[in-house]
Amino acid sequence: MSSDLQGSAHTPPAAKAADTTRDNPWPLRRLTENIKIYVDRMSTLWVEGQVVEYKPRPGTRMAFFVLRDVDTDTSMTVSAFPGILDQAGAGFEEGARIVTRVKPVFWERRGTLNLRAEEVHLQGIGDLLAHIEQLRRRLSAEGLFASERKKPLPFLPRTVGLICGRNAKAKDDVIVNASTRWPGISFEIREVAVQGDNCVREVTAALMELDGLAHVDVIVVARGGGSVEDLLPFSDEVLVRAAAAVGTPLVSAIGHEGDAPLLDLVADYRASTPTDAARRIVPDLAQELDGLQRSVEAMRVGMHTRLVREAHALDLLVKRPVLQQPSAVLDGHTHALDTHTTALRHAIERVLEREVTALTQARATLTALSPQATLERGYSLLRSPSGKIMRSAADVKKGDLLEGILAEGRLVTQVVGSTRATLPPA
Known part of the structure; x- marks a missing residue:
């Protein structure tokens, strides 16, 4: 068997696919090379289908989506530059039907065939979706949303x-x-x-x-x-x-x-x-009832807590000295009032005593200087019927009637004679 393999190794490969045999097969790369040559000779063409898989990836250099035949399960991967898909309009998304001009591309290393889109146009539902997108923008601008x-x-x-x-x-x-x-x-x-x-x-x-x-x-x-x-x-x-x-x-x-x-x-x-x-x-009725029950319990707890707090505050208030003996708050003022009243009374008494003393002295002075005091010392006053006080014997003449004012009582006298006063020798 080894000799047969060695002999086949020197056999030139078949020129055509139809000439290959079990003993003279093509290397896999020969097949992929020939497929690529054939696919590269294909011209661009228009195909239609429905987008079934498309996930936009902003920032990527190439976009990919899967195009499926609308009547069968036949599908192929399509690649395109993002700008081409942007030109298709906002309706390009999963479910859209499109017509696209593509060039078949065969990848030798992976042995896969896909399509590269050069133009993409919405068709059928895709056109409607594009129209809906335009309507959405218009209604949004009107403020309806x-x-x-x-x-x-x-x-x-x-x-x-x-x-x-x-x-x-x-x-x-x-x-x-x-x-x-x-x-x-x-x-x-x-x-x-x-x-x-x-x-x-x-x-x-x-x-x-x-x-x-x-x-x-x-x-x-x-x-x-x-x-x-x-x-x-x-x-x-x-x-x-x-x-x-x-x-x-x-x-x-x-x-x-x-x-x-x-x-x-x-x-x-x-x-x-x-x-x-x-x-x-x-x-949800059950949820609302549960919430209502919890709210009632919370209110009950809150009210109890508030009542306890207020009762404690009231107890502290009642225990204050001012409430235990309300008159205590007046005691200090009463004492101060008594003190001021006593001080005022003493001050008034001192003033009265001082004024009584001054009045007594003034009365004594007045009494000492009064005509009555002079009369009481044995002097008397004579005055004419007109009320003029007689000061000199020259003011009267014999026969004048004069009124005599004594310390006790009055009398009428008649002048029988007068003597002028003599001045003491110088």
């Missing part, structure tokens, strides 16, 4: 308006889960087309009808997800503007986590699923 426009959902609505498909699972999801959380919650249900040509008209009409019912406090539009095509009506401009115009709080529950129709953006609350919507529109 602004957070200031969002209305708060009621804590416990009287009635829930439910727009859903006919006999749809989404209907049961909302009703069952909401009723489980809050038994007895009532619904106004409008079963409409949630996909297809009639979807926009029927959903819009149901929105306007439920918005006009005074007892409906919240409206839920529910659909259990679906393909990109199925959810297109919920990005229709007419429906979106109608949803923005309703005055009743609106919950959108028409897609799964990866879906983003425009109704989600204009709604007051975007629920990921109908079940999520049910959990959002009504509170």
Whole structure:
């Protein structure tokens, strides 16, 4: 056998693939070289398909996505410069149908064949997605998606308006889960087309009808997800503007986590699923009762703590000396008042004593200097009938009547004679 192998080693390789044999095979590199030569001779061509895998990676020099035939499971990896995909528009994403001009590329080392895109154009649903993206930007610029426009959902609505498909699972999801959380919650249900040509008209009409019912406090539009095509009506401009115009709080529950129709953006609350919507529109009775019980206990504990604290403060207040003997607060003032009263009395007595002494002295002086005192010492006064005091004998003449004023009593006398006073010798 070893001699056969040695002989085959010197046999020249077959020129064509058809000439290869078990004893004269091609090396694998010869096959990949020939495949590459053949693939490189292929011209660029246009192909169509659906993007099934695409993860944007900003900053990379080359982007990759998987293109699948829409009717079969045939798929190939496509590479492209990021700028080419940017030119395709915002609708280029998983699920988009595209037409692309590609050049087949064969990698010898890995033995793989892929496509390199030179142009990419959205087709079908891709065009619609691009149109929706333009609409989204326009409505966003108008402020329809602004957070200031969002209305708060009621804590416990009287009635829930439910727009859903006919006999749809989404209907049961909302009703069952909401009723489980809050038994007895009532619904106004409008079963409409949630996909297809009639979807926009029927959903819009149901929105306007439920918005006009005074007892409906919240409206839920529910659909259990679906393909990109199925959810297109919920990005229709007419429906979106109608949803923005309703005055009743609106919950959108028409897609799964990866879906983003425009109704989600204009709604007051975007629920990921109908079940999520049910959990959002009504509170959990058991949870609320538990919270209420805990709040009551917390209030009871808080009140007890407050009463204990206030009772302790009151006890300390009652034990204060001023409350034990209220008159004690006046004792100091009473003592001070007594002291000042005594001091004032002594001061007045001293003043009175001083003034009595001065008055006595003044009286004594006045008495000593008074005419009465002179009379009492044995002197008397004579005065004419006119009341003039006689001071000199020259002032009277014989026969004048004079009034004599004595220390005790008065008399009338007549002058029988007078003698002038003689001056003592010098």
